[in-house]
Amino acid sequence: MAFNKYDTLSIIDTTTFKWNCRVRAQAIWKEISKETQQCFGINVIFLDDSNNRIHSFVNHKFVEKLEQDLVEGQIYDLSNFKVKKYLGDETYRAYNIKFTLFNEFGEAYESAVLLRKQEPVVIIISVTKITTYEGTVNLTNYSATRVYVNPQHYYVPYLKEK
Incomplete structure (x- = not known):
C-alpha cells in the first residue's frame, strides 16, 4: 500500500496519462479572441501541496461542461490527463519601468x-x-x-x- 496516493506535479511528464494529482486552482481565466470575442478555452494554474505549479488548458469543446465546476482556490483531484511540453518563450527579462496602479x-x-x-x-x-x-x-x-x-x-x- 502506497503512503501517498497522489503524484506531485514535480514528477509529471509526457510519458503517460495515468497521473493522479491533488491540486488547488490558483488562478483561472478564459482565453478570448480579441477579434471575435469567442472563447478558445480556459487556463488554470494548479498548485500542489509541495508548492509545485503547472499550467493547464481546457479546450473550448469542454468549457461549457467544466466552467461551473472550476473555482479559484478550490481543491481538485485530477487523474488520467495528458501533458505536453511547453514550446513558448520562457526568457527571463528584468526591467525598470514607470507604471501607474489604479x-x-x-x-x-x-x-x-x-x-x-x-x-x-x-x-x-x-x-x-x-x-x-x-x-x-x-x-x-x-x-x-x-x-x-x-x-x-x-x-x-x-x-x-x-
Missing part, C-alpha cells in the same frame, strides 16, 4: 509606502503579459492577474536588499 492596487501601494518610509516596496505581479512597443515596456493584465504589495514571501527580503 484603484485598490494604488491604495495598497500608497499604504505600503507610508508604512515603510525607509525601505523599498516590493510589488509582485503574476499572470501578466510583458511586451515592448516602440521601445516602451507594457504590462497587459488578464482576469487572472494578481498584484501583491509587500507580500509575505520568502524572497521579498532578498529583493528589498537589492
